[in-house]
Amino acid sequence: MTKSILLVGVGGQGTILASKILTTGLMEAGYDVKMSEIHGMSQRGGSVSSQVRYGEKVYSPVIEKGAADMVVAFEKMEALRSLDYLKDGGTLVVNNEEIPSQSVVIGEEAYPADVLEEIRRHVDQVKVVDASGMAQKLGNEKAANMVLLGTIIHAMGLEQIHWDAILKDNIKPKFLELNQKAIQMGMGAVRE
Amino acid sequence: MRQLMTGDEAIARGAYEAGVRHAAAYPGTPSTEILENLSGYQEIETEWAPNEKVALESAIGAAIAGVRSMASMKHVGVNVAADPLFTWAYMGVNAGNVLITADEPGMYSSQNEQDNRNYAKAAKWAMMEPSDSQECLDMVKAAYELSESYDTPVMVRMTTRVCHSKSIVELGERKEAPAKEWEKNPAKYVCLPAIARNLRVKLEERMKELEAYSEKSPFNRAEYGSGKVGVIASGICYFYGKEVFGEEASYLKLGFTHPLPKKMIQDFCSRMDTVYILEENDPYIQEFVERLGVTCKIVGKDTFPPYGEMTPDVIRKRAKGEAFKTIDFDKSKLIARAPAFCAGCPHRGLFYRLGKRKDIMISGDIGCYTLAAGKPFTAMDSTVCMGASFSIGHGAQKAFNQTGSGKRVVAVLGDSTFFHTGINSLINTVYNQSNTVNIILDNRITGMTGHQDNPGTGFNAKGEPTTLIQIEELVRAIGVRHIRVINPNNLEEVDHTLDELLALDEPSVIITRWPCALKKFSQADRNEFTDLFASRNKVLEEKCVGCKKCLKAGCPAMSFDSETKKAVIHQTQCVGCDVCTQICKKDAIVKEG
Numbered sequence: 001m002t003k004s005i006l007l008v009g010v011g012g013q014g015t016i017l018a019s020k021i022l023t024t025g026l027m028e029a030g031y032d033v034k035m036s037e038i039h040g041m042s043q044r045g046g047s048v049s050s051q052v053r054y055g056e057k058v059y060s061p062v063i064e065k066g067a068a069d070m071v072v073a074f075e076k077m078e079a080l081r082s083l084d085y086l087k088d089g090g091t092l093v094v095n096n097e098e099i100p101s102q103s104v105v106i107g108e109e110a111y112p113a114d115v116l117e118e119i120r121r122h123v124d125q126v127k128v129v130d131a132s133g134m135a136q137k138l139g140n141e142k143a144a145n146m147v148l149l150g151t152i153i154h155a156m157g158l159e160q161i162h163w164d165a166i167l168k169d170n171i172k173p174k175f176l177e178l179n180q181k182a183i184q185m186g187m188g189a190v191r192e
Numbered sequence: 193m194r195q196l197m198t199g200d201e202a203i204a205r206g207a208y209e210a211g212v213r214h215a216a217a218y219p220g221t222p223s224t225e226i227l228e229n230l231s232g233y234q235e236i237e238t239e240w241a242p243n244e245k246v247a248l249e250s251a252i253g254a255a256i257a258g259v260r261s262m263a264s265m266k267h268v269g270v271n272v273a274a275d276p277l278f279t280w281a282y283m284g285v286n287a288g289n290v291l292i293t294a295d296e297p298g299m300y301s302s303q304n305e306q307d308n309r310n311y312a313k314a315a316k317w318a319m320m321e322p323s324d325s326q327e328c329l330d331m332v333k334a335a336y337e338l339s340e341s342y343d344t345p346v347m348v349r350m351t352t353r354v355c356h357s358k359s360i361v362e363l364g365e366r367k368e369a370p371a372k373e374w375e376k377n378p379a380k381y382v383c384l385p386a387i388a389r390n391l392r393v394k395l396e397e398r399m400k401e402l403e404a405y406s407e408k409s410p411f412n413r414a415e416y417g418s419g420k421v422g423v424i425a426s427g428i429c430y431f432y433g434k435e436v437f438g439e440e441a442s443y444l445k446l447g448f449t450h451p452l453p454k455k456m457i458q459d460f461c462s463r464m465d466t467v468y469i470l471e472e473n474d475p476y477i478q479e480f481v482e483r484l485g486v487t488c489k490i491v492g493k494d495t496f497p498p499y500g501e502m503t504p505d506v507i508r509k510r511a512k513g514e515a516f517k518t519i520d521f522d523k524s525k526l527i528a529r530a531p532a533f534c535a536g537c538p539h540r541g542l543f544y545r546l547g548k549r550k551d552i553m554i555s556g557d558i559g560c561y562t563l564a565a566g567k568p569f570t571a572m573d574s575t576v577c578m579g580a581s582f583s584i585g586h587g588a589q590k591a592f593n594q595t596g597s598g599k600r601v602v603a604v605l606g607d608s609t610f611f612h613t614g615i616n617s618l619i620n621t622v623y624n625q626s627n628t629v630n631i632i633l634d635n636r637i638t639g640m641t642g643h644q645d646n647p648g649t650g651f652n653a654k655g656e657p658t659t660l661i662q663i664e665e666l667v668r669a670i671g672v673r674h675i676r677v678i679n680p681n682n683l684e685e686v687d688h689t690l691d692e693l694l695a696l697d698e699p700s701v702i703i704t705r706w707p708c709a710l711k712k713f714s715q716a717d718r719n720e721f722t723d724l725f726a727s728r729n730k731v732l733e734e735k736c737v738g739c740k741k742c743l744k745a746g747c748p749a750m751s752f753d754s755e756t757k758k759a760v761i762h763q764t765q766c767v768g769c770d771v772c773t774q775i776c777k778k779d780a781i782v783k784e785g
Contacts, residue, residue, distance in 0.1 A: 010529065027196050027360055034324075035196070036357035038300055044531035044560065045748050059434040061324075061357035064505040066516030081526055084518040100751055102532040106568045106743050107752070112525045122519045 002055035004063040005152060008082045009074030010099050011048050014145030019050035021149060021170055025161040026054045034061035045102065047078055070155060072148055074131075075099050076115045083122065091125040093151045095144060097132045127151065129189045135182055140175075143182040150186020159187070197361045199354040202325035203292055204229030205361070206332030207262050210288070211369030212236055214254035216247035218612065219641035220266030221301035222355035223294035227264055228644070231653050235366065238653045240644055242611040243578070244269035248291060249276050255289035255345075256381060258372035260336055264292035267308050268577065272613070278315045279383050282391040284343035284398070287372045288336035291317075294350045297472040298501040303558065303577065305499065307473035309349055312450040316395055317347045318402050319450035320411060321427040324359045331411060331447065336369070342405065344398055349449070351472060353428045353501070403451045411447025414460050422464035422488070424457065424477060429470035435504040436511065437468070452480050461486035468492075468511060472502045533563060535749035536709030536725060536767035538635050542680040544745050544771065545687055546602065547571030552694070553592075555585030557605035557614070560640045561633055564604075568746045572604075579613025581605045582621055582630050589626040600694050604631040607663060608638035608646040615666070621699045622671040629693045630672075630701045633680070634663055635708040636717060643711060650716060660716075667701045680704035683774045709767055727768035727785040731759050735780035742772040742781060 005022070009015040019035055026033045031054040038049055051063045063085060071086045072093045073079030079094040086092055094116070104111050112118075120126055131147035153159060164180055171179050197205065203226050207215065216239040217227035231238040241247035244265040254261035265273065270293050277291070293311070296302040312319035320335060322328040328350070335346040379387055406412060417440045423433040426446040433443065444460040446452065461467055461481070469478045469492040478492035495510050496502055508514050533540050543564040546554060556562055556572035557580060565572035574584055585603030592599040605614045610632050621628055638644040645651040650660035667675055674696060678685045686704075693700040707717050713724060738757040743750055749765035750772065752758075761772070761781070773781045 011531075023196055023358060027194070032360065033196060034357060034359045036353060038352075038356070044534060044563065045529070046531035047529045058359075059431040060504050061353060061359065061428075061431070062501075062503050064435075064503070064508070064516055066518035077527055077529065080521065081529075083521050086519060088517050101527055101529040102746055102748065103528050103530070103567070105748065105751055106746055107740060108567060109527050111527060115525065118522055118525055122521050 002053055002058050003156065004068045005052045005156070006063055006068040006071045006082055006085050007050040007052065007074070008071065008078040009048055010078065011045050013048075013074040014142065015048050015050050015074055017170070018145040018149045019052055021163070021166055022152060023052055024170065025158065025163055025166050026052075028166065029158070029161045032056060032058045034058045036061040047081065049082070070152065072152055074145065074148060077101075077111070079119055080115050083119065086123065089125070091127065091155055092119065092123050093127045093129060093148065093155065094119065095131040095148060096128050097144075127155075129186070131186065134185050134189065138178055138181050138185065140178055143178050146179045146182035147186035147189065150183040151189055153183065154187040193363045195361055195363060196358045197325045198225065198356055198358050199322065199325050199328045199350055200225035200356070201229050202328035202361050203264070203332055203348070203350070204233070205363060206329035207290070208233045208236065209329070209364050209366050210333045210336040211260055211367055212262050212336070213259045213369075214251065214261040215239070215264070216241045216250040217264040218242070218244045218247050218269055219638055219644040220269050220294070221641060222296065222352045223264050223266045223269070223292060223350070224641045224644065225355075226292055227653060230262070240646060240653045242647055243613055244273040245275060248273040248280075251289060251291070252276060252280050255285045255287050256374065258287045258374050260288045260369045262290050262292065265294070266302065267293055267295040267306055268302060268304065270308050270311055272578070274311070277311065277317075279388070280345055281316050282383060282388055282395055283381055285339050285345055286374065287369065288339035289345045290332060290335045290339065291345060291347045292350060293347060294352070294355050295473070296352050298352065300352055303575065305473060307476060309449065309476045310474065312347045312349070313476070316399055317450065318342065318344050318448075319347045319349060320447055321349045321449050322354055322447065323427055323430045323445070324354070325361045326359065327411075327447065328354065329361055334411070338405070342398060342402060344402065347450075349427070351427055399451055403454065406448050406451050406453040407455055409448040409453070412453050412456055413445055414456070415443045415445065416463070417442045420463075420465035422460060422467040423470060424460070424467055424481065425470035426477060427472065429472060429502055432502060432504045432507055433468070433470045436507045446477065449477070452477065454484060457481055458484055458486060461488045464488045466491060470496070470502060470507060473498060530566060531563060532746055532748055533560070534709050535747055535765045536769045538680045538704060538706035538708065538769075539564065539633060540745055540747065540769070541683055541771045542631070542633070542686055542704055543569040543571040544775070545683055545690070549690070551600065553585075553588055553599055553601045555581045555588060555601055555603040557581035557609050559606040559609055559633070561604060561606060568744045578609055579605065579617050582614055582617035582628070585628045585630070586617070586621045586624065586626045589628045593626070600629070602629045602631065602690070602694075604633060606639065607632060607634040607636070607648045610663065611647045611661070615670070618667065618672070618701070619670055626699060627697050628699055629690065630699065632663055632667075632701060632703045634703050634705045635711070637708050637711045639708045639710075643708070650714070663703055667703070672699055672701045674698065674700035675703065676701075677703045677705050680706055681769045681771055683771065709769070725767035725769075727783050728763055728766045729761050729768050729770060729773055729781050730763075730784045731761055732780050732782060733758050735778050737778055737780070739778075741777065742775050745771055745775055747772060
């Protein structure tokens with residue numbers, strides 16, 4: 001059975017690196033894997049998404065609406081925006097972070113205060129993770145993406161994969177330990 | 193070795209394994225990463241060409257000279273390259289030649305969604321359409337064999353999802369392709385009318401041979417299921433079809449798609465009651481199938497949309513009337529998140545001031561700066577294609593002058609776009625004398641597509657130093673007498689330069705020279721632009737009156753604290769460009785560091 005994970009966020013949050021590590025791990029574990037990204041304008045503060053699908057044999061690299069087993073949002077508004085991708089009974093992990101968009105900055109519209117409430121109204125399996133705060137505790141806010149990767153690993157039951165080895169191949173030695181710790185922290189965050 | 197690769201990476205790998213030695217491209221989403229990856233192989237000479245026509249011609253030259261070559265570009269780039277495209281097919285190759293066209297159904301980063309399979313048909317090229325990364329690699333390798341054995345250039349048509357999705361690829365070894373002998377052969381390579389008439393006849397003969405190949409190509413295959421429902425699909429649509437119709441349906445998977453395999457299609461259709469034809473954009477396969485007079489029911493563009501991506505949900509809904517259950521949430525709570533100029537973007541200051549002028553038409557172009565069309569700048573009145581700003585601006589100014597409307601035109605394009613086709617347009621402006629103000633946004637890099645070098649940066653595709661072409665000297669050589677080089681972050685300089693040049697009766701050029709804030713700065717950048725982003729701007733809370741004027745420059749490093757009613761500059765994002773400092777009337781923003 002093919003599993004589908006949708007990672008969404010804002011350009012610069014590291015969704016692409018997180019999905020690269022995730023897909024490499026899945027491949028090494030023997031799964032067929034496909035991933036699709038839309039990142040044309042990502043460096044300029046737009047929404048970004050990575051769609052990851054794995055299983056015995058994967059056909060489409062694209063996740064259909066209402067068919068994601070798990071949505072992992074690196075930002076609250078992006079969680080809401082992607083809600084219609086989540087399948088009935090699926091799990092939503094959301095980083096408790098708010099990034100104002102251009103329209104909010106210039107005063108065209110306001111960032112609603114009750115985004116999480118709206119999400120909870122519709123989804124039973126919501127895990128709010130303070131990934132940015134946790135990464136900050138580790139000394140670098142940018143490692144929030146690895147905290148969130150940890151939540152995916154735990155929620156999808158992928159702990160048996162040798163993540164440390166995969167990190168070693170994809171992360172500069174200087175940041176290796178930080179990223180390893182961040183993944184561990186993320187795995188614990190959803191366990192609690 | 194197995195590796196997860198995007199389609200673009202796999203195309204580059206396939207070219208490497210096929211022994212390609214020369215590759216040229218102009219950056220354009222979703223094709224850019226092909227040449228970027230090719231540049232990583234030292235056996236392959238790679239070039240960023242100033243435009244796609246030049247890229248294809250460079251690849252043609254290498255193929256004539258006897259070396260396997262590749263040109264890669266986005267779909268609209270093929271329009272630019274269309275001139276050599278048609279005649280090159282007449283001539284045939286010496287060493288193998290492949291053109292990659294990366295089409296964009298859904299227009300994630302493009303101005304249109306044309307279906308370039310029509311080019312293969314119109315120009316009579318052989319064509320292949322890969323469905324995943326493994327096929328990208330395999331097809332490119334096969335394309336070079338085919339190109340040489342049938343003496344034809346081969347087009348590989350990709351789409352965004354094939355280019356930018358990753359799947360598992362089995363890598364092979366590089367097999368060197370020894371250079372072929374070049375011999376003088378005007379009857380093949382000089383397309384004079386008398387010669388071209390002969391080649392034209394030969395071209396039809398070659399198409400017949402390719403039709404026969406199409407019937408036996410390993411990339412065209414039927415997979416029979418249990419029922420009488422069939423799917424004919426090419427590219428990514430094959431997998432989308434599998435997702436929706438499953439293993440029970442039968443599939444005719446078409447990978448070699450020009451010319452199409454007539455007998456194979458007839459045979460497949462004769463075994464089916466209903467055949468769904470899945471293809472993005474135009475009914476290219478459908479029209480061919482319908483002309484064959486098959487008796488099964490054909491479901492094509494009468495059911496599926498001819499625009500946008502034909503993802504599994506679209507197919508499921510249109511073909512079966514089904515959809516997965518989705519969560520119905522309050523969409524009014526969504527805020528838009530459109531891309532915006534980065535903190536420190538050198539376009540911000542210019543467009544902030546340009547957008548305030550109500551008496552001008554701003555003729556725009558293709559690049560990051562097209563974002564100026566949106567809020568808060570609304571500083572762009574037309575955008576068509578690469579290099580068009582100067583020429584459209586010229587035509588508009590001529591018309592305004594003729595009708596006596598008094599309107600003035602300011603035309604804007606980037607440095608790479610100027611080298612692409614803007615040069616020709618500026619020559620026209622000077623030669624035919626209109627008094628447009630032409631702005632070249634020289635941010636020292638090709639920004640939009642992710643920082644590729646261009647003729648103005650001093651480095652080539654491999655990152656090696658090369659001759660730097662000075663825009664100012666070039667513009668002067670074209671015959672422009674009024675040239676100003678300004679710092680676009682200095683709003684006063686922007687204003688008075690515009691005032692001065694808008695008063696002229698002849699063409700003028702402004703070069704706004706400041707590097708892209710995301711650029712990896714070269715030593716030359718550091719020498720020229722002193723204290724490059726070395727400081728930060730900061731709000732003095734006691735002086736800020738909360739007027740929000742500074743926020744109207746749309747800087748992502750700024751926000752408004754609704755509790756303190758003061759503007760805030762996020763120090764992790766600010767790079768100290770000083771634009772907000774100049775906007776603030778209360779001197780509440782200062783420089784630090």
